[in-house]
Amino acid sequence: MSTAALKVALIGVNSPGYRSLALGFLRAHAQADPRLSDVGFQTLDLDTDADPWWIAWRVLALDPEVVALSVTCWNARIVYEVARIVRAAKPNASILLGGPEVGPIAEDVLRAHPNVDAVVRGEGEITFADLLVALKDGAEPADVPGVTARRDGGVASAPDRPLIEDLDNVPSPYLSGVLEPVDGSTYLETYRGCPHRCAYCFEGKGYGRLRRFSEARVAAEIDFVATSEGVRSFSFIDPVFNLTPKRLKWLAEHLEPYAASGIRLHTVEVDIESIDERSASELKRCGVASVETGPQTVGTRALQTCHRDFDRAAFAAGVAACRSQGIRVETDLIIGMPGDTAADVLSGIDFTISLDPGTVQLSTLHVLPGTELWNSAAELDLRFDPEPPHEVIATGEMDYLELRRLEVLGNAMVSVYAARVPHIGTGGALA
Amino acid sequence: MIGFATIEVGRGGLPSCRLCVPSVPMAPRSSADVVADVRRVAESWAAGPGPNIALVGGDAFAHPGLPSIVSQSVALGVERVRLQTSGAPLAAHGNALGALRAGVRHVDVVLLAGDSGNHDALCGTEQAFTAAVNGMAGWREASDEDRHPTVLTGTVPVCRHTLVHVPAAVAAFARAGAIAVHLAVSAHAAADPALSEWIGAGADTGVVNGIWVSVEGVRPGTVPSLHERSVYALLNST
Incomplete structure (x- = not known):
């Protein structure tokens, strides 16, 4: 009892x-x-x-x-x-x-x-x-x-609560025994907040600034997870894994011995435009098997509305650098961004497919509570389902029918890309 | 958009409206000529992710050298091999799985209508529709069994006799698990006063069933312009 x-x-x-x-x-x-x-x-x-x-x-x-x-x-x-x-x-x-x-x-x-x-x-x-x-x-x-x-x-x-100043005061779910590391579904968090301010995203959860767990705490969690029985892969939920070159170098130094023993990191999110040959090499040292990245859109107006940067050449170079290290790249695009026309969306699909990243993923915009798009939807002529998951219904540029057509066309194009016989050097995963 | 270099494997063997163009048996090109074309395409590929080839002109499964052509194509580095077929050969024991394991990832099936009565009557072959549907099911089952991402698409040659069957044909492809249907509209059909209604109904049938419908051979404005876009590009390889 x-x-x-x-x-x-x-x-x-x-x-x-x-x-x-x-x-x-x-x-x-x-x-x-x-x-x-x-x-x-x-x-x-x-x-x-x-x-x-x-x-x-x-x-x-x-x-x-x-x-x-x-x-x-x-x-x-x-x-x-x-x-x-x-x-x-x-x-x-x-x-x-x-x-x-x-x-x-x-x-x-x-x-x-x-x-x-x-x-x-x-x-x-x-x-x-x-x-x-x-x-x-x-x-x-x-x-x-x-x-x-x-x-x-x-x-x-009641009034809002101030943010936790020292994240190390929050016990680790893994080190405290609350969560047992499980192969493939273990995620570590090394900081809170996001360096970006994308209008559609709530990943930063309104925290406004970055707060980090200490290196000692992160190292202890990595050591615990990577040496747990049966764990061959895990990942990080951080919005940007390659947050700074210094941090990436530190992670590479700490993760490299585990990578050498076959432990892999799956699907870490990265700023692909800041990845060059050197940082791709650091990702490989970390054991990164796959990365996930934007561009979400390539449409000029949508990029501006959503406060996103996009450098076409740097993006392509980042994808190529990852692929040269055998790292799969998952590129993400969103249909229904305010400012995007159907031509913008198709241009984004064509662009990402042309890079042969490994995976192209399409999703439809969800206007999430707390985001800038949620708060300024009327001003942007953005109509969405008030019930979760708050999918976009129409934008100032595309009506409901065109959005639905675009979803079907886009997903079919992505399926055509995905159906292939991968050859070494182009589609192969990190062994 | 993914491009496929078209390589002719022969002529004939695909369903066609017997009231417009009598169907003829497949007359295959020599395997050596086909593979030579594949080699040339593979060595000079510069059209984005690939190389990719579409074996066109006839029912690829009626080519006696198909297994060798596919395996040599993959050995030459071809990433996407696309075949066009009546669908019936895919229902034959082992064909779908054999094609998949050899390296075929894209299959395009030709239908003239969305039911056996009309399809069989239009192409002049009994049980052709049932065989095509069974073949498409065989392809999906093989894909599921081997867990390979594959693509099933459809083509409807739209003449004035098949025009009224377009929506039902699209629905049949949707039921079979196709991701896209291409409507190749003939000049005669393009002049039909009911064209926009039937093509529009076909396009809408596709969207509500999650299957893309592209249209070729019609005047701008016949359907929403997005439907002029195909999910792949067929590139002339010569």
């Missing part, structure tokens, strides 16, 4: 094959908080292809007093359905949400979803722990900085 004063279930509804690193951080920090020493935590990492009723069954089987769910645009509809079922089955359980889909629009979420009790806004570790303390002590959740919650029949938001 459990002796916990409070039983907390953390629920990740992830893309198949992934686990929620965010929930790992939340739990590692909360478990280490002495105020919560009598709280029991359990994590369920489930897939987005699971039925919400089945997810609810798994949650309710834990008999939790608190159910915390991480929400993205991809799992939001499922999460709201799970919340509805869990609330009906266990009315006294507190249902808490956090994550990029709900944080920036917390009050709207609570008004639209009566089964949700509170939303953790922004960086979650300290806020979540304080919220659990408040729930345990019977205090008012809406008084916890960073929380939006119900109060007096309405919705109230």
Whole structure:
């Protein structure tokens, strides 16, 4: 029988094959908080292809007093359905949400979803722990900085919580034993924030500046993961793996012995335009098997609207440098960027295919809460689905019909590129 | 856009409207001539990712030297081999998997209509539609079995007799898992007063089923201009 004063279930509804690193951080920090020493935590990492009723069954089987769910645009509809079922089955359980889909629009979420009790806004570790303390002590959740919650029949938001100054104060999910390294689905975070300010992206989560984990912390995590039994590949979730030449050199020096023993890094995100022969060589020393990069669009107006730089020659040189080291390149393009015409999108597809990067990926714009596009959609004549995942419906340049035609055409072009017999030196992966 | 250098493997053997152009059996070119063309293309390739070849002119599976042509093409560095066929040979035991394992990644099937009654009547061959559908299913199954990315596309030769069958033919390709259909409109069909309705319906049938429809041989404005764009480019290799 459990002796916990409070039983907390953390629920990740992830893309198949992934686990929620965010929930790992939340739990590692909360478990280490002495105020919560009598709280029991359990994590369920489930897939987005699971039925919400089945997810609810798994949650309710834990008999939790608190159910915390991480929400993205991809799992939001499922999460709201799970919340509805869990609330009906266990009315006294507190249902808490956090994550990029709900944080920036917390009050709207609570008004639209009566089964949700509170939303953790922004960086979650300290806020979540304080919220659990408040729930345990019977205090008012809406008084916890960073929380939006119900109060007096309405919705109230406490002030924002300042960012964590020293990220090393957040325990590592891996080193603390919360997350076990698993081959292929282990991701490390070495800094928070993003050096770019792309109008469509929430990867920087509004943090505004970069904060880094110490080299000692990152090195300890790498050592632990790379020497874990059965782990032959892992990756980093950092928005830009090659953030600076100095940092890349440090990573290469630390990762090289593991790469030499066959450990590979899959799909790290890079600024491809800053990759030359030297940095491609450093990536290879790191054991990088594949990189993911833009350009997202090559249309001048969309680039300007979204505050993105694009240097055609440097991009091509970066792809070539990676390929010369046997590193696969996944280039990403987005259909429906404000300012882009159909010709711009097709030009982007033609450009990326012409580089023979290895993989070309197309996606349709999702106008995400908290992004500049979300906030200035009307001004940009950008129409999108208000329900998650907030797919674009029409832009000032393309109507709904043209967007859908472009999706079909673009995906067919990418399929034609992908269907090939790779020959050594052009399509081969790092052995 | 990916370019394919066209290399003729012969003439005939593909479905055609018997009311317009009587179909003829495949008359193959010599394998040596075909491979010589492949070698020339591979050695001088400068058209982006590739080299890529499209074996055209007739049903490639009716060429007795096809296995050798494909394997030599791959040995010469060809990355994408595209074949055109009636589809029926792909249903024969082992053909689809054999072609895939030899290096074929792109198959283009010719249909004249979207049901057996009309397709068979138009091409003059009983059970031709069923055989084509079974062949396309065989190609998809082989692709799934070997986990190779492959492409299935379709071609509809649009004459005044096949025009009314375009939407159903596109739907048949969509059901078979094709990613794109090319409508090659004849001059006679292009003058048909009902052209834009049938071609437009075919294009829309494609979009709602997630399959791209490109149109060749019509006046600008017949369909939204995006449909003038194919998912690949056939390049003259001579």
